[in-house]
Amino acid sequence: xxxxxxxxxxxxxxxxxxxxxxxxxxxxxxxxxxxxxxxxxxxxxxxxxxxxxxxxxxxxxxxxxxxxxxxxxxxxxxxxxxxxxxxxxxxxxxxxxxxxxxxxxxxxxxxxxxxxx
Numbered sequence: 001x002x003x004x005x006x007x008x009x010x011x012x013x014x015x016x017x018x019x020x021x022x023x024x025x026x027x028x029x030x031x032x033x034x035x036x037x038x039x040x041x042x043x044x045x046x047x048x049x050x051x052x053x054x055x056x057x058x059x060x061x062x063x064x065x066x067x068x069x070x071x072x073x074x075x076x077x078x079x080x081x082x083x084x085x086x087x088x089x090x091x092x093x094x095x096x097x098x099x100x101x102x103x104x105x106x107x108x109x110x111x112x113x114x115x116x117x
Contacts, residue, residue, distance in 0.1 A: 004037050005021070006022060008020075013114070014049050015114055016047040016051070017053060017110070018038065018052050019053045020053075020054065021056070022057070023058045023059070024057075026059055026060075026061045028063060031063050031064050031067055035067040038071050042080065046078070047080070048075075048081070049080060050081070051082075051085060051113050051114065052068075052083070052084045052085070053085050053086050054086050054088070054091060057087075057088070057091065058088065058090075065098065068104070069100070072104065081105075081117065083104070084106045085107040085109060086107075086108070087106060
């Protein structure tokens with residue numbers, strides 16, 4: 001089992017639920033490490049249904065948003081689905097302003113997102 005420093009990973013049925021450890025995802029090194037952990041779930045562990053739970057996240061940099069876009073592409077390339085949930089209003093607003101809310105399936109609650117898979 002791989003060691004995760006930036007995320008907590010659990011399985012609920014066929015869905016891999018990822019919860020972020022950091023409240024602020026801003027630092028370049030942390031974003032790179034976070035990206036490596038997320039991509040490993042898809043590319044090494046062959047996880048096809050990913051749900052990213054943002055309940056702990058207060059701040060997200062543009063570099064972190066870019067990682068999410070790349071992750072979405074990787075998940076789709078592997079025939080999977082990526083969904084997001086529990087975004088704080090201020091982070092949700094960033095997704096709306098950047099129109100990423102049109103790219104990602106975003107849900108208010110984890111249970112609602114899980115039911116959508």
